[in-house]
Amino acid sequence: MSATVTTSTPVIIRPSTEPIDVTMLDAGSAAPELDAKHAAYLATRGVSPLVAQARGYFSCTPLPLPEDSPTTGPIQEFGWSRLQNEAFCEADPETGRYVRALVIPLYAGRDLYANVQVRLDSPRRVIDLEATKKANPVKLDADGIEVPVNKKHVTKFTSIKFEVPAFESWEAALPGANGQPTRRGSEDYMLPADIHPLAAGWVDDTTVPVLLTEGIPKADAVLSEALRTGVKLVPIALTGVTMGYRAAGSPENPSDNPVLVAETLGLIPWAGRTVYMAFDADWATNRMIKRALATTAALLTAQGASVSMVCVPATEADPKRGIDDFLAAARAGGAPAPLTELLNERTLNPAQAEALTRYYSADDVGRGDRFAAECLAEKDAVWNIDGKEWMRWNGSIWDRRATAPLLRRAMALTERDTDNQESYKAGRGVRALEAALKVGATHPDLAVNELDFDLEPNVLNVANGMVDLLTGNLKPHDRRLLQTKRSGTSYSPTAKAPRWEQFLGETFGQDAELIAYVQRAFGSALFGDVRDEFAIFCTGAGQNGKGVFIDAISFAMGNDFVVPLSPDILLGHPSDEQLAELHGKRLAIMQESNAGQQLDSAALKRIASKDAISARKLFKDRFSFRPSHTPVFITNHLPRVTEQDRGSWRRIKAVPFDNQVTEEAKDVNLPDTLQLEAEGILAWLVRGALAFREHGLGTAAAVERLTAAYRKSGDTLGQFLEEYCIVEPTANANRAITYRAFTAFCVESGIRPWSQRALVGALGERGVIDRMEPAHKNAGVWYWAGFKLNPEAPANAQFFKNF
Incomplete structure (x- = not known):
């Protein structure tokens, strides 16, 4: 019977030189010739x-269906006599062989039909036969010839998802697009690629990367995603993992070495081209697939x-x-550019693939090397060398809680050893699994130092990506930046509060x-x-909003970036453990000091500084790190600052x-309300960061007034x-008498007495005495x-009595 095509056969679109309107990429329906089920399958x-x-x-x-049976574009006779062996085909119980099918036109690299694939809604099931008399399991191929299958000698069913027609000439089935002649692919009328x-x-442009995958819908999904995100890419669909080359010694290639298929891959310019091979996730464990990939990659x-x-x-x-x-899953989950992320972050070169x-x-x-x-x-x-711990990427941060999932990975790898039951059982013991992790930790390419994490200062890791603090834009999470901290708040630059x-x-x-x-001050944090x-x-x-203010900002930034510290860190000598807590934090909050407490200027200069900090966690080695935090002191009573040196007071910013x-008037629900506005508060902070970057901290009259009064009071x-x-x-002041008088003044004022060196330094900084030659000697007395x-000062009478 000769094949015919109804007038509803779709018109094939030639490659266009016009730009593709990506705004229409996902608009409308796939095609009027597709029924709802097939359109949903493609979607x-x-x-x-x-x-x-x-x-x-x-x-x-x-x-053929009865004349009164509705259908779209029926193609009569697909050559089933050759494809189906009645003894090994189970017909659809309801419709027999009259099942619906999705027809997939194939192209040989230009706008020409070369063949089609047919995806039946109810796939045929081929029965693999049990062992023959020679104990070789076999099945029948399309021509009824026995071929070896199934080494375990177990009868099983195989679904034939995609069928290929077997016309002696495909030209009898479909005309070429716009009257152009068609071409066929392989000898079996199956287009290799x-x-x-x-x-x-884009095929002839070697600057455009090629992505090889198996199956036309997969390649079309890649092309769709590439067009959505502006990635220029040529997806090539192999119709089988071995279809990119002719094996050595095959009828089509009698030579001793495999060669690329001449009709398709052999016609493409490859020199200098980037090629991605993206096959199903099991490629590394399926021997046939990895052998085919290795051969194609080598060619x-x-x-x-x-x-x-x-x-x-x-x-x-x-x-x-x-x-x-x-x-599809990544886009449904909100990933903005999953294809770019996949190609940037999850690729191996051939040597790495061979190791795998x-x-x-x-x-x-x-087992450890594997x-x-x-x-x-x-x-x-x-493997974190310093922390002596495994860390695992969870999609947004490098998580320190990695041991359990990685033990599960080591356990899953033993499933590859089922052919050797002795090795399989030995590898699944707790000691063997732990040993695999210990040996794996010695691999140099997995080693990372603790100080390598969280080094990028211009990004803030948040729930839905990474905020670029130079532009205010949101970027995808990036494992290469080694972020271990993340805010639980999502970022939207338009969020309101x-x-x-x-x-x-x-x-x-x-x-x-x-x-x-x-806004600039806290945005800088x-x-x-x-x-x-x-x-x-x-x-x-009290009751002026300080606590509500700082709690709202802390909630928006998240616990990973905010550390609460004892106020003692600025009032005395901070401990190593306290300093270690600052590592990687961006906001350090100290709350409340008692009235009359004195600020330690040396501690202030150490905490509010760009200089590296040396610290040590409990029972850990000492380490140094560059500070990343902004210190904030929340208090009803400002601590006394006795030193008047510029180094201290250029750091102190008193906010009223x-x-x-x-x-x-108190709104008891205000803290909860502000938590609901966390996204808007985070956007407010980001705008503050951008303003800080452009204008610096700047000043405010209210801050200047309060800071000046604070300085004078101390x-x-x-x-x-x-x-x-x-x-x-x-004038000349007797050094010994004057110092004793100043010490007595400090004691009477309830202030810790200064050292003589500190007093000399302060007098010199004020210009009262010469900094280079502060004292001189006369008749054995220093002045x-x-x-x-x-x-004549009234109080001095008491001083002179004492001295």
């Missing part, structure tokens, strides 16, 4: 309607291509996951300048390095919280000079030139 595979239309997918029934018409125009490399293997991540539910399933797939000895060393190769292939595990804005106005008296200053050495002192009487909230030496001394260039005790 779940991630094939866009535009890509489906351009290929020309359509629905049909393989055999397919190139979608929308990508065919392409010999042609001058740069070949990488793409490791599609498997799941427990789907260990054979394909690239189309991965892309080679044979490993059945002992601790072999475990390490798997970790390198997955690119999701590293109306109650937060109202709260700021109430708290800071509608002072727009002060609010902008506070988002950066992962210290760009300006300052400490924020938030002060005011003057609004007193009465019990009647100016011990200034008060002493003003009340008890005369400052004049020709300071530039001031003297005032004998």
